[in-house]
Amino acid sequence: MSLFDDGSKIFTKEKALNEDWIPDNLPERSEEIQKLEMAFRPVANGADAKSALLIGKAGQGKTATTNFVLNQVRKYFENEEDENFTKLRVSCSDATTSYQVVGELLTMVEDGTTVRPKGRSLGHLNKRLFNELDDLGGYAVIVLDEIDHLASDDDILYEIPRARQQGRLEDAHASIVGMTNDFEFREKLSAKVKDSLADTVLNFEPYDANDLRTILSQREEVAFVDDVLSEDVIPLCAARAAQDEGSARQAIKILYHAGELARSNGDTLVTEEHVREGIDRIEQEYVLNGLNGLTTQDQATLCALASLEKKGETPTRTKYVYSEYKKVAERIDINTLTSRSIRDKLQNLDTYSMAIASEKTGGSRGGPHYESELNVDLDALVTAFATIDRFQGVSQNLPIEDKQSTL
DNA sequence: TCTCCACAGGAAATTGGGGGTT
């Protein structure tokens, strides 16, 4: 038995459980696929494709739908000898301004020498980008993931779809497919962008448990050995994910982890027990990833909240979080920010789902205020904090005691 | 009822850093 052949009888084609796997069909999203195809229909007549905006929470098939449709467009162009088809994908969580997005596009499109140009005006970069696209010719689709991160700086969302009309592109066509999980995103756009981008708007409703079961069964057929999943495994994965966010990605991940556990235990059947264990692992992993994605100041705020939670004082008002935060900041030796900043940090933690901030009104002095609490398991969080040097010693000894500074 | 507290959150300015072109 070699390293890679463990003799397990669980998986046949494991990669069908990876995030980037594109199934042959998307049974629960045929409506959305049709709509998106409509947006690309003008391409066949040499006209601009309509730009599209895909709205839905994580794991609702936005990426899968896009890939699926774009693959078809690509195939179409493969039969049209003289036309190029280019797909450029940028994640706006990495490139959070128009300038950076254009820079990112340039690094993809110009010969490997350019790396995120800086020091030039946005206009200059736009010109370079349009020149490159013209050289490529044919059709360019620019896929912008997490497009809501651009929000206030949405210049390119206007420039690109209009480039052809404005004569900035002559030999090429270009359109945008934007994706966001922010349902209010459309309202945040400037008026001129709103109508050009909102040609086609697709709303992805969360999958329910039935949808998820269908999706999981589809993956099971490809990825697992026949009859290796005990009967309740798929329903359990589906139910769990449906109850949470209705995310197919999460459901598949749970299933995958369960399978891996069965394999590493040398079991021949994947059981409900494996699923439950898989869920725990994913939660721990989720907390750790979430924590690593935060800035140190965000982490300190979260740590303050954890301390209060340990004392059983949550949910709690922002001002108490702030005074706890000040203790944390002092312990780990970082700048102490103003309370205004901590208000923003708490909002951040809420949008990252690490904490929950709920609006309250009334209280001792009236007026609106927030009460915050953790949205992740305290023990998992403490474990995760232990991996960050700076928080060693602080997070292990929650709650933070008041300093006895009588030297 | 009226006032005022204590908070929320928008806007603008600041700080400090990264990096171009000529």
Add this chain to the structure above:
DNA sequence: AACCCCCAATTTCCTGTGGAGA
């Protein structure tokens, strides 16, 4: 070297809100 551009995080300043308490 001199001069330019971009950016994220934070602070400063400010306006708005609604019940508590007089």
